[in-house]
Amino acid sequence: MAQTGALGDKIFRAVLLLAATSILLIVAGIFVMMVQNAMPTIGRFGIGFLFGSEWKPAQEEFGALPFIYGTLVSSVLALIISVPISLGIAIFLVEQAPKGIAKPIAFMVELLAAIPSVVYGLWGIFVLAPFIREYLGPVLQGYLGFIPLFQGRVTGIGMLTGGIILALMITPIITAVVRDVLEAVPTTQREAALALGATKWETTTIVLGNAASGIAGAVVLGLGRAIGETMAVTMVIGNSPQISASLFEPANTIASLLAANFAEATDRTYLSALIEIGLVLFLVTFVVNAFAKILVMGVASRNGKAA
Amino acid sequence: MNGTMFRSQNLIALFLIASVILSFGCSGQKLGEGPGTTAPGGSLQLQGSGASFPKPIYEKWVSEFGKANPNIRIDYQATGSGAGQKALLAKTADFGASDDPMSDEDLKSAGGEVLHIPTVLGAVVLTYNLEGVKEPLKLTGQTISDIYLGNIKKWNDERLKKDNPNLTLPDADILPVYRADSSGTSAVFTDFLSKTSPDWKTKVGMNKQPSWITGVGVGAKGNDGVMGQVKQTPNAIGYVELTFAKANSLPTALVKNKAGQFVEASLESVAAAAAGSVASMPDDLRTQITDADGAAAYPIASYTYILVYKEQADAAKGKAIVDFLWWATHEGEKFAKDLHYAPLPAEVVKKVESKINSMTAGGKALRQ
Numbered sequence: 001m002a003q004t005g006a007l008g009d010k011i012f013r014a015v016l017l018l019a020a021t022s023i024l025l026i027v028a029g030i031f032v033m034m035v036q037n038a039m040p041t042i043g044r045f046g047i048g049f050l051f052g053s054e055w056k057p058a059q060e061e062f063g064a065l066p067f068i069y070g071t072l073v074s075s076v077l078a079l080i081i082s083v084p085i086s087l088g089i090a091i092f093l094v095e096q097a098p099k100g101i102a103k104p105i106a107f108m109v110e111l112l113a114a115i116p117s118v119v120y121g122l123w124g125i126f127v128l129a130p131f132i133r134e135y136l137g138p139v140l141q142g143y144l145g146f147i148p149l150f151q152g153r154v155t156g157i158g159m160l161t162g163g164i165i166l167a168l169m170i171t172p173i174i175t176a177v178v179r180d181v182l183e184a185v186p187t188t189q190r191e192a193a194l195a196l197g198a199t200k201w202e203t204t205t206i207v208l209g210n211a212a213s214g215i216a217g218a219v220v221l222g223l224g225r226a227i228g229e230t231m232a233v234t235m236v237i238g239n240s241p242q243i244s245a246s247l248f249e250p251a252n253t254i255a256s257l258l259a260a261n262f263a264e265a266t267d268r269t270y271l272s273a274l275i276e277i278g279l280v281l282f283l284v285t286f287v288v289n290a291f292a293k294i295l296v297m298g299v300a301s302r303n304g305k306a307a
Numbered sequence: 308m309n310g311t312m313f314r315s316q317n318l319i320a321l322f323l324i325a326s327v328i329l330s331f332g333c334s335g336q337k338l339g340e341g342p343g344t345t346a347p348g349g350s351l352q353l354q355g356s357g358a359s360f361p362k363p364i365y366e367k368w369v370s371e372f373g374k375a376n377p378n379i380r381i382d383y384q385a386t387g388s389g390a391g392q393k394a395l396l397a398k399t400a401d402f403g404a405s406d407d408p409m410s411d412e413d414l415k416s417a418g419g420e421v422l423h424i425p426t427v428l429g430a431v432v433l434t435y436n437l438e439g440v441k442e443p444l445k446l447t448g449q450t451i452s453d454i455y456l457g458n459i460k461k462w463n464d465e466r467l468k469k470d471n472p473n474l475t476l477p478d479a480d481i482l483p484v485y486r487a488d489s490s491g492t493s494a495v496f497t498d499f500l501s502k503t504s505p506d507w508k509t510k511v512g513m514n515k516q517p518s519w520i521t522g523v524g525v526g527a528k529g530n531d532g533v534m535g536q537v538k539q540t541p542n543a544i545g546y547v548e549l550t551f552a553k554a555n556s557l558p559t560a561l562v563k564n565k566a567g568q569f570v571e572a573s574l575e576s577v578a579a580a581a582a583g584s585v586a587s588m589p590d591d592l593r594t595q596i597t598d599a600d601g602a603a604a605y606p607i608a609s610y611t612y613i614l615v616y617k618e619q620a621d622a623a624k625g626k627a628i629v630d631f632l633w634w635a636t637h638e639g640e641k642f643a644k645d646l647h648y649a650p651l652p653a654e655v656v657k658k659v660e661s662k663i664n665s666m667t668a669g670g671k672a673l674r675q
Contacts, residue, residue: 058516129539156540240522261488263386264490264515
């Protein structure tokens with residue numbers, strides 16, 4: 001190997017520093033640009049922007065609450081559906097599946113991740129929405145109709161459809177990361193557990209406990225995608241800024257609002273309001289991620305491992 | 308240097324420094340890129356941006372005009388009416404395109420006089436998903452407004468039955484579908500409803516992005532989004548552009564016009580609406596032709612416009628724009644019908660000619 005010397009190391013360090021700084025510059029650049037362009041509505045509506053429940057661009061009334069609500073509920077819904085499935089797939093792939101089956105399943109999961117969101121949206125309109133309208137909705141209403149979540153008219157378009165589409169989109173991401181995390185848990189741990197007479201189930205719970213922080217990280221990654229997803233959600237959520245207890249009712253998310261309206265916004269106040277709600281999305285993502293990080297640290301320390 | 312230098316405090320400090328630097332750097336920032344420039348080889352490049360509704364015919368024009376004038380290359384980006392107006396005001400495009408005329412306020416803020424050149428006509432049609440209904444549904448401004456306001460909830464409502472005595476309308480909830488994005492289509496649609504229903508005028512009014520009544524219907528993005536939703540949902544109704552409905556063979560409702568006739572949307576009935584409103588066209592050509600006079604006029608019709616500055620900064624480019632506009636509103640009109648647009652009435656072409664003739668560069672007329 002050729003000697004690079006002290007100078008080589010300095011250059012190496014400088015290049016790495018540049019790469020690391022670029023991410024800060026990009027985030028800062030986006031942040032500064034958004035704050036600048038959102039100034040008109042920040043000044044005019046103040047904190048009320050966050051808590052207003054009416055979004056009427058024509059009357060210059062801007063309340064972000066229905067969108068914040070829609071973003072959080074659809075994302076949480078997606079996680080509730082996706083996390084058990086993703087964990088199941090990943091555990092199966094790592095702990096149980098024979099090589100001959102694991103490979104093709106893993107391949108298909110990765111394939112799902114590469115499908116453009118507009119295709120998910122189309123599938124949502126043409127397959128999922130009719131399915132919910134004809135089968136899932138009536139069944140849920142029949143058995144659980146006494147809960148407000150499942151009351152109201154089932155059109156196939158609404159919060160539930162949005163949540164399911166999001167769940168499908170984040171499943172490959174969570175699965176792939178969880179699989180890598182599980183594979184990183186040393187085989188010796190499994191062997192030790194089995195040697196002590198643990199069953200497969202008990203062994204898996206031990207492995208999962210040791211992988212907890214990594215799994216939480218995977219969930220956060222999936223959540224990030226769910227919060228920021230635009231096109232597929234726009235196509236199935238119904239785009240109506242309302243806060244309704246029913247999952248069958250149309251709703252809207254921040255990302256979906258931006259996707260549908262940014263290109264056509266001419267009015268300066270409206271544009272400013274859209275950028276400000278983008279800023280709110282920034283904030284929501286930040287808070288959710290911070291919250292998740294705290295959760296991860298908690299889990300990690302409980303398991304006696306550094307995060 | 309060692310690794311401990313990059314602690315979080317340092318990162319935050321770095322972030323703040325970066326923010327400050329960028330806030331200076333960004334103070335003069337513009338969204339979008341500069342307009343087309345003179346391309347190498349002496350050929351001209353024009354950049355147009357705006358409405359998606361006339362995109363098919365503008366693309367046809369650009370390609371046909373390009374064959375006759377190989378030295379001029381025109382790029383048309385269908386970014387939406389709003390973006391087209393924005394691009395013209397920011398001078399990031401050589402011409403803008405919009406379905407609805409610019410507002411007085413925006414015209415004032417423009418760095419020069421902006422001309423509205425009508426190019427073709429379109430219409431908004433109501434399409435629906437009603438099983439077993441074979442004959443076209445008949446609707447009035449009042450019933451459409453009541454459906455979208457949530458006053459008419461079921462298809463077998465007396466008010467709908469009255470206009471459709473021959474149809475067996477189902478005892479089912481109506482699902483109205485509207486455009487969730489800001490759109491010229493919504494502007495034309497709500498303009499018609501505002502003219503025909505006082506209730507609509509006070510509760511919603513005319514807007515590119517109206518404030519829809521909460522709890523009534525669902526929103527979809529774009530014509531294709533509305534079509535998809537209506538096609539997939541039994542008992543849904545939505546509004547889309549005529550060209551779009553024709554291209555996809557959608558069922559369309561007959562709409563009652565000012566003369567009391569139920570009229571089908573077609574190139575002829577749209578042309579009749581234009582003819583019925585020529586007399587009242589203002590000098591700046593900014594006009595709405597919804598609820599037009601004339602027994603054959605389809606009531607939800609509109610012009611679509613190309614927006615240009617009257618005084619062009621660059622004489623060569625200005626000449627190219629003038630040539631293109633002249634060609635489009637004359638020879639170009641013959642391509643309209645095949646693409647389901649109604650061509651301009653002869654009287655309007657006359658008015659357009661005088662507008663094009665008034666365009667200048669450095670005070671000199673561009674069209675001799």
